[in-house]
Amino acid sequence: MTAVVRAEGLGKRYGRRWALHDCTLDIPSGHVTGLVGPNGAGKTTLLSLAVGMQAPTTGSIEVCGGRPAASAEQLAKVGFVAQDTPTYARLSIAEHLELGARLNPRWDHQLARDRVDRLGLDPKQRAGKLSGGQRAQLALTLGLAKRPELLILDEPVASLDPLARREFLQTLMEAVAEYELSVLLSSHVVSDLERVCDHLVVLVDSEVRVEGEVEDLLATHIRLTGPLRDVHALPSDQHVVSASHTDRQSTLVVRTSSAVLDPSWSVTALGLEDLVLAYMQAPDESRASRALEVLR
Amino acid sequence: MIEFSLDSRSGVSPYLQVVHQVRHALRLGLLREGDQLPTVKDVVARLAINPNTVLKAYRELERDGLVAARPGVGTFVTRTLADTSLAAHEPLRRDLRRWFAKARLAGLDDESIEALFTSTFRTAQQDIA
Incomplete structure (x- = not known):
């Protein structure tokens, strides 16, 4: 399968701070990829590098087989809906579509008009008068009518109410089914992405912590609960993602592809949200060593 | 559909x-x-x-x-899973309903009914196996 986004040692520095550091990614096409991480983790930086609005400080990134924004042809392949789904407040919906048609060589008139019809929007209405949900749908319509190979969305549903959020994701998934486009979308709310993503990238502190197919990730991560234990004494194929200890009990999230044989652990499956949270709280070395002292 | x-x-x-x-x-x-x-x-x-x-x-x-x-x-x-046993569903359902009504009358709450049902179901499975 071809990669829709491929990054090698990608980094971006603002002044002395690295917003993104040594990021290596290989996102296959035909997937809906969720980019998750806390605020300030570097999600927006990664997306704007992928779109080509910024140039990398180190490393390289390829999107749909080319350097981002390198040519008109390349620009036509990638659609982008920026954070808070911006539109031109003073332009009407019809003017937005007109603008889209003039700026994009592959513009799909029919799709754009059908979508506006189905949303029940008046083409003469100014975008500034739309509700948040309607504005998001307009921005999504523009992104889809461009007929890109990859659609990138930065926190598209963060500011929407639950109903508008659901409607937005319905439209997006319907388009994925119909046009076979790849999607890369970011969110700091994992539960929004659980149903829609089949590929996941977790970004924390400017670095990629884990990347993979959602099902593989869910199948290989488990939670172990048992009597207090030194995390360094685990079998070598159990990679500790997060660990917390009380004076009697250890709770670990580990990544492993084989069964846990130690009977003193109780093993439970992990949901996507817990999995991501485990990566956000890196194993706390100081607490682990304190637990060791208790053991002695 | x-x-x-x-x-x-x-x-x-x-x-x-x-x-x-x-x-x-x-x-x-x-x-x-x-x-x-x-x-x-x-x-x-x-x-x-x-x-x-x-x-x-x-x-x-x-x-x-x-x-x-x-x-x-x-x-x-292309194929259905409802075999000839489908005809037997209705009388069985009636029996089950009657059983539920009885359990209710005996003072069992939802949780106890479910627990009793599941544990009996499991033992019955073991008996067959």
């Missing part, structure tokens, strides 16, 4: 939920041979889920010989 629903807190992966719901409908006779399953696009538009999830579920049903995809048309049921 049937409609799918998803329980995000069940811990069962969405694709398996779709598979289960089709099998369930086949077993209860809600879906019969020749019936069409909702198109991937319809399911996706209704549930706001990833199309690959639905495709995966349909592929698994196809592998089990329960449905067949006709390119450009849709996915159709």
Whole structure:
């Protein structure tokens, strides 16, 4: 399968701070990829590098087989809906579509008009008068009518109410089914992405912590609960993602592809949200060593 | 035509939920041979889920010989799971209802009924095995 986004040692520095550091990614096409991480983790930086609005400080990134924004042809392949789904407040919906048609060589008139019809929007209405949900749908319509190979969305549903959020994701998934486009979308709310993503990238502190197919990730991560234990004494194929200890009990999230044989652990499956949270709280070395002292 | 629903807190992966719901409908006779399953696009538009999830579920049903995809048309049921035992469902259901009413009368609450039912079901399974 071809990669829709491929990054090698990608980094971006603002002044002395690295917003993104040594990021290596290989996102296959035909997937809906969720980019998750806390605020300030570097999600927006990664997306704007992928779109080509910024140039990398180190490393390289390829999107749909080319350097981002390198040519008109390349620009036509990638659609982008920026954070808070911006539109031109003073332009009407019809003017937005007109603008889209003039700026994009592959513009799909029919799709754009059908979508506006189905949303029940008046083409003469100014975008500034739309509700948040309607504005998001307009921005999504523009992104889809461009007929890109990859659609990138930065926190598209963060500011929407639950109903508008659901409607937005319905439209997006319907388009994925119909046009076979790849999607890369970011969110700091994992539960929004659980149903829609089949590929996941977790970004924390400017670095990629884990990347993979959602099902593989869910199948290989488990939670172990048992009597207090030194995390360094685990079998070598159990990679500790997060660990917390009380004076009697250890709770670990580990990544492993084989069964846990130690009977003193109780093993439970992990949901996507817990999995991501485990990566956000890196194993706390100081607490682990304190637990060791208790053991002695 | 049937409609799918998803329980995000069940811990069962969405694709398996779709598979289960089709099998369930086949077993209860809600879906019969020749019936069409909702198109991937319809399911996706209704549930706001990833199309690959639905495709995966349909592929698994196809592998089990329960449905067949006709390119450009849709996915159709080829075999039903409701065997000759379907006729026996109704009297059994009546017995079960009567049993539930009895349990209620004896003062059992929902949780106790469920616990009693599940544990008896399990022991009965072991007896057969």
